[in-house]
Amino acid sequence: MFNLLTAERIKLLRSRKLWIAFLIFALLPIIQVANSKMTVHYGTELVQATDTVINGATGILMMEKNGLTILLVICAFIGFSVGEEFHNGTIRNALSLGRSRTHYYLSKLVIASLLTFVGVMVMTVMGMLSFSVVFGFGEVANIPHYYWFAVKTFITLYFLLLSNASIYVMISFLSKNSSISLIWSFLYTIATGFGAGIFQQTEHFKQVTYWFTESFLFYSDFASPTDIAKYPEMLVVSLITIVVSSTIGILLFKRADIK
Amino acid sequence: MSDTILKATNVSKIYGKQKALDKVTIEMKRGMIYGLIGENGAGKSTFMRTIMGLLSIDEGDIELFGESGKKGLQLARRRMGQSIETPALYPELTARDNLRVQAANGGVSEREIDHLLRLMGIEGTGKKKVKNFSLGMRQRLAIASTLITNPEFLILDEPTNGLDPSGIVEMREIIQRLVHERGITVLLSSHLLDELSQIATHYGILHKGKLVKELSKEELANETRQYIELETTAVQKAVIVLDELGISDYEVVHSTGIHIYERLDDVARINRALVLANVNVTRVGTTRQKLEDYFLQLTGGTTNV
Numbered sequence: 271m272f273n274l275l276t277a278e279r280i281k282l283l284r285s286r287k288l289w290i291a292f293l294i295f296a297l298l299p300i301i302q303v304a305n306s307k308m309t310v311h312y313g314t315e316l317v318q319a320t321d322t323v324i325n326g327a328t329g330i331l332m333m334e335k336n337g338l339t340i341l342l343v344i345c346a347f348i349g350f351s352v353g354e355e356f357h358n359g360t361i362r363n364a365l366s367l368g369r370s371r372t373h374y375y376l377s378k379l380v381i382a383s384l385l386t387f388v389g390v391m392v393m394t395v396m397g398m399l400s401f402s403v404v405f406g407f408g409e410v411a412n413i414p415h416y417y418w419f420a421v422k423t424f425i426t427l428y429f430l431l432l433s434n435a436s437i438y439v440m441i442s443f444l445s446k447n448s449s450i451s452l453i454w455s456f457l458y459t460i461a462t463g464f465g466a467g468i469f470q471q472t473e474h475f476k477q478v479t480y481w482f483t484e485s486f487l488f489y490s491d492f493a494s495p496t497d498i499a500k501y502p503e504m505l506v507v508s509l510i511t512i513v514v515s516s517t518i519g520i521l522l523f524k525r526a527d528i529k
Numbered sequence: 530m531s532d533t534i535l536k537a538t539n540v541s542k543i544y545g546k547q548k549a550l551d552k553v554t555i556e557m558k559r560g561m562i563y564g565l566i567g568e569n570g571a572g573k574s575t576f577m578r579t580i581m582g583l584l585s586i587d588e589g590d591i592e593l594f595g596e597s598g599k600k601g602l603q604l605a606r607r608r609m610g611q612s613i614e615t616p617a618l619y620p621e622l623t624a625r626d627n628l629r630v631q632a633a634n635g636g637v638s639e640r641e642i643d644h645l646l647r648l649m650g651i652e653g654t655g656k657k658k659v660k661n662f663s664l665g666m667r668q669r670l671a672i673a674s675t676l677i678t679n680p681e682f683l684i685l686d687e688p689t690n691g692l693d694p695s696g697i698v699e700m701r702e703i704i705q706r707l708v709h710e711r712g713i714t715v716l717l718s719s720h721l722l723d724e725l726s727q728i729a730t731h732y733g734i735l736h737k738g739k740l741v742k743e744l745s746k747e748e749l750a751n752e753t754r755q756y757i758e759l760e761t762t763a764v765q766k767a768v769i770v771l772d773e774l775g776i777s778d779y780e781v782v783h784s785t786g787i788h789i790y791e792r793l794d795d796v797a798r799i800n801r802a803l804v805l806a807n808v809n810v811t812r813v814g815t816t817r818q819k820l821e822d823y824f825l826q827l828t829g830g831t832t833n834v
Contacts, residue, residue, distance in 0.1 A: 277633035284622050359617030364634040366581035367678060368606030528583040 274369060274377035282381065291347050295389040298336055299329075299397035303404050310405075318411060318493055326402025327410050328493065330420045332394045333427035337487045338463065340390060341434050345455040348382050348438040353448025361528060371524045375443060379516060382435045390428055410493050423492050426501045426508075433483040433511035434459070440519035446526070463488050483508050532559050533595065534682050534714045535580065540589035542575055542738075549575045551738040552589065557716060557731075559681075562708055564729030565718040566824060571735040573718040574614060577684050580716070581611050593682070607635065610675030611684040616667040617674075620660035624651050624670050627659060628677050635678035645673040648703070664691030672703065683707070685717040689724060701728050722821050736828040753823045757789040757796055760812035761803070770806045774799065785811075 282288050302323070306316055316324040322335040333340060355361040364374055398407075413419045437458060442451040466485040469475035479485040486504045490497040535557040542550040550572045557563050565573045578584040580591060582602060590597060593605035618627050628642045646652040649669040659667065668691055675683055688704070689697045705728060707713045719725040725732075732749055734742040744752065761767045764781055771779055771789065776799075778791040789799070793815055800813050 273633050273636040277630045280626060280630050280633060281619060281622070284626055286621065358619065359613070359615060360619060362581070362583055362611065362613060362617050363631055363674065365583060366606060366609065366611045366684075367635050368582070368603040368609075369634065370603065525585070527585065528578070 271373045271377060274364060274373055275380060277364070278377055278381050285351075287347055287350055288385070291343050291385065291389060292392060294339070294343055295393040296396050298339060299332060299393055299400050302335070302397070303400040306401075307404050316405075319491060323397060323401055325405040325408030326398050327408050327416060329398030329401045330394060330410075330423050331427075331492050332397035333390050333424075333431060334487070334490075334492050335397075336393065337431070337484075338459070340386075340393070340431055341459050341463075341484075342456070343389070344382070344386055344431070344435050345438045345459060346452060347385060348378075348435060349442055349451040349455055350448050351381070352378055352439065352442035353446070353451050356446040356528075357448060365528060372520050375439070375516070375520050375523050378443075379436060379439050382439050383432055386432055386435050387428060390424075390431060394424065412495060413493065419498070422498070422501055426504050427487070427492065429505055429508035429512075430483045430487045433508040433515075436512040436515045440515040443519050443523045443526075459484070481507060483511055533557070534559055534561075534593070535716070536590075536592040537576075537580065538590045538592075540576070540579060540591060541587050542572075542579060542584060543587045548738045550579065550586075553735070553738070553740045554589075555733055555740065555743070557682075557714060559714050560708065560712060560730075562704070562715045562717065562728055562730045564725040564732045565716065565735060566722060566725065566732060567718070567735035568828070570737075572738040573735055574686055575738075576735070577611070577613060577686055577716065577718070580684060581609065581613075582606060607678070608680055609682045609684065610678060610680035611686075612668075612671040612675050612688060613684070613686040614690075616664075616671030618659045618667060618670060621658055623656055623658060624654045624662075624673075627670060628674055631674045631677045637678050641677055641679070645676055648676075649673045650699075665693060665696045668692060668696075668700070672700075676707070679711075681713060683713050683715045683717075685715060687719055688717060689719060697724060704728060722824060734824065734827055742827055749823075754790065755793055755815055757793060757799065758812070758814060758816045759787040759789060759799075759803075759810065760785055761787070761808055761810050763808050766806060767803055767808045767810075770803050770808060771799075774802055 306321065310316060318324050318328055322331050323329055365371065410416060410419065438455045441454045441458065445451040445454060462482040463484040466479040466482060466489060469479045470485070470489065483504070486500070486507070490500065492498070533556060535555065537553060537555045539552040539554055540550055541548060541552055553572070553576060565576065567573045575584060579586050591602065593602055594608060596602060596605040619630065622630065624646060625642060628645065629639055632639050632642070643652070649672060651666055651669055651673070654662070654666070659670065662670065668688065672688065689700050692700055701724070704715060704717070708715060717729070726749065730746050732744055733740055759767065762785060764784060764787060767787060768781065776789060776791060779787055779789040781787050792799070796813060796815060800810060803810050
């Protein structure tokens with residue numbers, strides 16, 4: 271497993287896709303703070319409930335504000351990273367050396383987790399810094415212990431995103447092709463993200479939508495005490511998603527023929 | 530140390546109703562260069578992939594270095610190297626980085642990288658990315674990549690694919706050197722049958738998923754034996770001269786052609802006797818039944834080998 275991770279490190283450091291992903295994560299907050307500044311300049315006041323990030327303190331919610339963008343970037347990165355191994359035939363190089371398929375799958379999942387972590391960390395730090403510079407650090411309304419809130423929120427948002435990354439890894443290994451993996455991952459993101467909004471209007475299906483982590487990500491206010499109380503539930507759903515998707519992915523990958 | 534490197538017994542692989550491999554049994558001893566011959570779709574690559582664990586088998590047993598069973602095979606495969614069909618490389622990385630990745634995959638040190646780059650004649654590629662390499666350079670890098678883990682058993686599918694004539698000769702020499710210097714056992718396939726005949730010590734002929742014939746280099750030489758090819762407009766007169774010379778092992782193959790299977794070193798004498806008897810000889814010389822022809826005889830039909 272460690273050997274496979276070392277191989278991944280060499281590939282990643284030379285990967286242009288990685289640096290493009292990080293560039294998007296780093297630049298997006300700067301563009302958004304400039305946009306917010308313009309909004310305020312033209313007389314509109316920023317409101318936390320709708321704008322999500324309005325100062326340095328609410329910058330911790332950058333993942334909530336940019337949920338869809340982050341998911342699409344991660345989905346593209348994972349789709350290419352796994353799909354190209356199949357396309358170039360390089361997956362054979364590791365597997366024919368007797369490397370365990372479970373370890374190979376997990377190494378890709380670990381890399382996806384690390385990319386997601388570093389990416390959202392960069393975005394959050396850049397968001398907090400840039401919004402602090404322009405609007406001051408300020409506070410999050412009705413939150414007495416900010417640092418504890420920040421840690422809990424970051425972890426919860428990270429796991430919500432990670433559970434989706436885990437689904438993307440599974441889709442990539444099952445499809446064995448970058449393009450097909452991108453299409454299915456995109457459809458999954460849109461369906462569980464925006465479909466949930468429709469189903470939440472009904473009494474019968476509302477509960478079902480909360481088995482999908484994107485429902486929490488897109489339809490919760492992470493600065494509201496009611497939704498903060500749901501953090502444990504969000505973490506449990508995220509962990510179940512990661513375990514179930516990885517188990518399915520590994521089992522099917524182990525049975526798959528590699529061309 | 531086991532002398533048997535690979536023992537595949539009754540290996541079958543089925544896709545739907547089609548048998549890609551049908552009870553293939555092959556045994557390879559240490560030091561062999563085993564050439565797999567077969568037309569497209571005969572099952573060569575499928576067989577190689579099953580050995581490497583990339584494809585599951587539906588029937589039969591595979592033993593590597595005396596190890597069988599899932600765990601045993603997994604460990605044994607660490608002593609193998611492979612290059613199947615197109616060279617499997619990272620196009621965005623340099624030659625050196627590609628070797629570093631494979632060294633990491635195999636859990637071995639990067640010490641050998643410089644030596645392998647030199648061995649394959651690609652030490653000067655520097656920061657050039659593999660996507661800018663010619664197919665020949667990629668092929669060499671792929672071989673270097675298989676060698677980084679210091680394998681005892683190499684599986685090479687079409688290793689000369691895309692190489693120019695001098696590259697083919699060079700590749701042949703490299704494989705032979707690896708066998709002699711490092712004692713590596715090689716399983717390889719090629720579409721260039723005459724090319725394969727210059728390197729392999731043993732042959733297996735696959736046809737429609739079945740191993741139709743297995744033979745050694747010596748046996749193949751006998752099967753594709755040498756003969757004197759004589760072309761003349763007066764076959765009947767020529768036959769009389771051959772009888773007078775005491776030659777009996779010959780065959781009239783068509784109205785202007787005779788194949789003589791004995792006294793292969795006497796071409797000049799036979800020619801002189803024919804000329805003296807006023808037999809008009811248009812062509813005479815030793816030749817050998819081509820491997821392709823032999824292959825066609827075995828598989829019975831036209832092929833795109």
